[in-house]
Amino acid sequence: MDILSINNLSKSFRQQQVLRDISFTVKQGEVIAVIGPSGSGKTTLLRCAAMLENADGGSIDLGGISVVESGKYADKASLKSARTKCGMVFQNFNLFPHMLVLDNIIDAPVHVLGIPRQEAVREALALLGKMEMQEYVNAYPCELSGGQQQRVAIARALALHPEILFFDEPTSALDPELTNGVLRVIRALAEEDMTMVIVTHEMDFAEKVADRIIFMADGMVVEDGPAAEVIHNPANERTKAFIAGLKSGF
Amino acid sequence: MKRYILTILFLLTLLLPAYGAGNKPVLRMVTSANFPPYEFHDNNTIVGIDVDIVREIAKRNNFDLLIEDMKFDSIIAAVQTGKGDIAASAITVTEDRKKMVDFSIPYVTSRQVIIVPGDSLIDSGKVLKGKRIGVQHGTTGDNYVTENIGEPQRYDDASMAITALLKGKLDAVVLDYEPSQVHAAKNPALKILEEPLFFEEYAFAVAKGRGQLLAVINQTLSQLKKDGVLTEIRKKYEKHTEEVVKNVTEEKYTGIAGDFYTNFVKDNRWQYLVDGFYVTIAVAVSSVLFGVLIGFVVAVIRSTADQTGKLKIANFFCRLYLAVIRGTPVVLQLLIIYFVVFGSVDVDKVLVAIIAFGINSGAYVAEIIRSGIMSVDRGQMEAGRSLGFSYLQTMNLIILPQAFKNVLPALGNEFIVLLKETSVCGFIALQDLTKGGDIIRSQTYNAFMPLIAVALIYLLLVVIFSKLLEILEKRLKRNE
Structure with a gap:
């Protein structure tokens, strides 16, 4: 079953076309890594899929709801229910600085889904445990390291029981020694068959965790295939050049 | 947010006075009670030649008398707009004034x-x-x-x-x-x-077109002249003037102590400052709450329009509001609200002041809060939306609390400015702190000591408020 299906998606910022005719699908339990040079439209693609940005043309189906059909967006109610089906993890975490870690996590379940507070707290504690963050339940975000904040942000996204999670370069804002903790919990999620789309620069991680890798350049999907194949045996010249460039860089 | 609204409504109802419904018709006299012996404050009541004469007119024609004290500049406008029935304030008959109001026979x-x-x-x-x-x-x-x-x-x-x-x-x-x-x-x-x-020649003034009232006043005035009552009243106050002259020349204490005694202790004059203090506090606190409420709404509309392109019409009206309110002096706004908006309604002046200053302050608060909203990282809105919060929910739960904290010093500043701006309340005859000082000055003929006392009270208020704000800021800073 397809959780996410994107067809002929296009998007421009003023004169500049950022996404051109993008199509791909994500099946239940699949983990997709989106790679490509900066400015290739990876983040914009993810933001369109997560409904943070409006596409100009094409279609998006999310969790069985038609979000946009040939460039026309659905009514408010459909959009609202589609929003709760996907979670987003940001490069800069975007935790709410004026709330405790616990409140960051339970605020949406309580106010959006109407889950009783007690139940939301119980679940939040369980999620924090899974993120190895249980002891920070009563801390403010400013008291945490970047890696810890990102793990709280993942717990916050998971608290809504999304059918799919989007990660926008989840480790790019972290010091290298802090990335491991974050990558570890994402990996654990993959093992639980969480459906995920991850924009990343961590090629090793992408290879280990992703089922498929999508390579983007100039707003187009250039290559879409099994992870090992795209990395070790890319069909497209540009993919080859990009991956070779990454390797020789070190 | 709902809780704040309820609190403000509650505060506003507290300030509404209970109007007793008298049986007799009411004659409302407007005067500027800083002109002895014609009209002046004495032991917290307004007395004087004009007051006694109008009281006599009211008595003989079976009216209840209600006296309103305001700036002399406002008196003619007050009878013109129906805020008062009779202006009795040692008004000289002049050709210019005759064009605006009708005068009684001179008294x-x-x-x-x-x-x-x-x-x-x-x-x-x-x-x-x-x-x-x-x-x-x-x-x-x-x-x-x-x-x-x-x-x-x-x-x-x-x-x-x-x-x-x-x-x-x-x-x-x-x-x-x-x-x-x-x-x-x-x-x-x-x-x-x-x-x-x-x-x-002094005469009483009524609004044009109130011939019946004027006839009654003139008739009674002639009677009072005939009866010798007018002369009696004048004599009574001649004595008063003599006494004042005697008093100011033979004070118990001299020097600064004497000035202090005359201005504050004698005749319980400090009471004017205490009463004025309460009015100032009530007006300043209520209008800042009202202003913050307006400011939040306007700021959210403006930011929403800026960020999403929606609410174009509401945004237009918000911008109009900001332009008009920030572009005109607060005294004018106060006078317009009192004489025009509430021109024909009998409404408590404290409430008028709260509405006027609230609307005025709201414009400044709106821009302060808007700058606060803009200072919050865009990612916060996106994070909120991605969690399924609606735009307004994200505003309320996530953006505004952070914005509020960021602009707290600016909001405090606005409150301090507002507190001192309320000193123009005297224009609509509201006895605030400044007006209290003015009344004392009009009684003691002392130019500075009441002014300095009033200034010290404002200063003290601002110092205390700044301290409270500092504590609040520290508490809000705990999550940084």
């Missing part, structure tokens, strides 16, 4: 006199040309000097003009006869020229 003839330093060479009105002359703004003395002699220096009250004369900043002061006697008695270095500058 007294008075004169404007010239006060000069004892050693002055000025000995008559004929040699005033080219001299520096002080007058009380808006009085007939002001008009006369302006038309016949030259531009005078206009002071808001007579004691200021007298002080300027004593300091050598003026050559002469033109003033009504009665207060001149007190000033001259109090300051032996000054003298009143025997020959008055001119004579004038």
